[in-house]
Amino acid sequence: MFKLIHTDKSTKARLGKLTTAHGEVDTPVFMPVGTQGTVKAISTEELKGLGAEIILGNAYHLYLRPGLDIIRKAGGLHKFMGWDKPILTDSGGYQIFSLATLRKLSDEGAEFSSHIDGSKHFITPEKAVDIQRIFGSDIMMILDECVHYPAARDYVEQSLELTTRWARRAKEYFSRPETIDHRPKTSMRQLLFGIVQGSTYLDLRKKAVDGLLKIGFDGYAIGGVSVGEPENLIHEVAEYTASLLPQDKARYLMGLGTPPDIIEAISNGVDMFDCVVPTRNGRNGQAFTWSGELQLRNAAYKEDLRPIDDKCECFACRNHTRAYIRHLFNTEELLGLRLVSLHNLHFYVKLIQLSRAAIREDRFGDFKEKFLSQYRKR
Numbered sequence: 065m066f067k068l069i070h071t072d073k074s075t076k077a078r079l080g081k082l083t084t085a086h087g088e089v090d091t092p093v094f095m096p097v098g099t100q101g102t103v104k105a106i107s108t109e110e111l112k113g114l115g116a117e118i119i120l121g122n123a124y125h126l127y128l129r130p131g132l133d134i135i136r137k138a139g140g141l142h143k144f145m146g147w148d149k150p151i152l153t154d155s156g157g158y159q160i161f162s163l164a165t166l167r168k169l170s171d172e173g174a175e176f177s178s179h180i181d182g183s184k185h186f187i188t189p190e191k192a193v194d195i196q197r198i199f200g201s202d203i204m205m206i207l208d209e210c211v212h213y214p215a216a217r218d219y220v221e222q223s224l225e226l227t228t229r230w231a232r233r234a235k236e237y238f239s240r241p242e243t244i245d246h247r248p249k250t251s252m253r254q255l256l257f258g259i260v261q262g263s264t265y266l267d268l269r270k271k272a273v274d275g276l277l278k279i280g281f282d283g284y285a286i287g288g289v290s291v292g293e294p295e296n297l298i299h300e301v302a303e304y305t306a307s308l309l310p311q312d313k314a315r316y317l318m319g320l321g322t323p324p325d326i327i328e329a330i331s332n333g334v335d336m337f338d339c340v341v342p343t344r345n346g347r348n349g350q351a352f353t354w355s356g357e358l359q360l361r362n363a364a365y366k367e368d369l370r371p372i373d374d375k376c377e378c379f380a381c382r383n384h385t386r387a388y389i390r391h392l393f394n395t396e397e398l399l400g401l402r403l404v405s406l407h408n409l410h411f412y413v414k415l416i417q418l419s420r421a422a423i424r425e426d427r428f429g430d431f432k433e434k435f436l437s438q439y440r441k442r
């Protein structure tokens with residue numbers, strides 16, 4: 065359940081509270097990505113230490129490996145991975161269309177071959193709900209078709225109609241009292257979010273929103289962004305779509321992005337984010353700081369005895385230098401990728417915490433302007 069607490073006076077940025085079966089989450093919020101039931105190289109204790117409030121798991125990956133039986137036996141994904149705070153799971157729609165091979169779409173569902181061993185699978189909107197019920201996800205996503213950019217208008221329109229029909233089936237199935245639910249009966253129910261598609265066609269985005277609002281969901285995600293389109297279109301589509309969504313429901317921009325992307329989207333009224341960038345880029349030595357992006361493997365840092373960011377209070381910055389971290393990457397020591405991942409996640413969490421404070425005090429516009437003017441992209 066989402067409660068809107070305050071809207072910034074100078075932008076559309078919002079402060080809210082999302083209540084789930086595993087606790088409350090303040091929004092805006094950044095969700096570290098734990099695709100395989102782990103935020104790569106980071107323990108759940110470290111995640112809590114840096115202030116992560118909710119993480120994302122991926123239904124497609126976890127359904128294929130380790131599979132539903134072991135997660136059910138473990139008592140759900142929270143117990144299986146040792147994380148007792150909220151989890152949002154993606155339905156797998158995006159991965160079926162980006163990773164799986166030999167996929168065949170029908171009104172009934174999506175048939176595909178696993179990218180791991182070629183085994184055949186068939187996922188329907190109802191099965192995507194069942195899978196996420198077995199996981200015990202606090203927030204489930206509907207099965208959708210994620211269309212890449214560029215896509216012909218006719219195709220997008222047809223795809224959108226399919227996604228809307230799937231959304232209706234998912235909601236109907238989710239609402240049936242006899243649908244399996246493996247969680248203790250005392251906790252609040254799982255939440256189900258709809259996903260707005262429509263590519264870069266604004267009128268189709270509107271049609272998608274109208275279709276989903278008629279069905280009614282606990283929250284709404286803006287999907288199919290950052291799938292190859294130019295940067296200005298990403299924000300135009302996100303801003304327009306966010307403006308169509310109801311005030312009293314959470315808005316989640318899927319799979320975005322860099323720190324400037326997130327700040328831009330917050331100012332457009334988006335509440336929730338997930339992105340692999342802080343960990344994936346961290347494993348390659350790229351650090352995000354208040355002054356911009358650094359590639360710590362560069363020779364320039366060989367004798368640089370400053371921390372990654374002198375304003376940062378993370379474990380890496382309190383204890384280690386750029387020169388040391390460069391040395392770790394140079395010698396392929398695992399600690400290097402862990403330190404930069406930890407720093408990056410800490411930075412994202414801090415960026416969001418300071419954004420919340422700025423919204424609360426009606427100065428998010430100034431905060432955004434100052435942040436963007438100091439931030440240098442590589």
Ligand SMILES: [Zn+2]
Nearest residue numbers: 376378381407
């Ligand atoms: Zn740091």
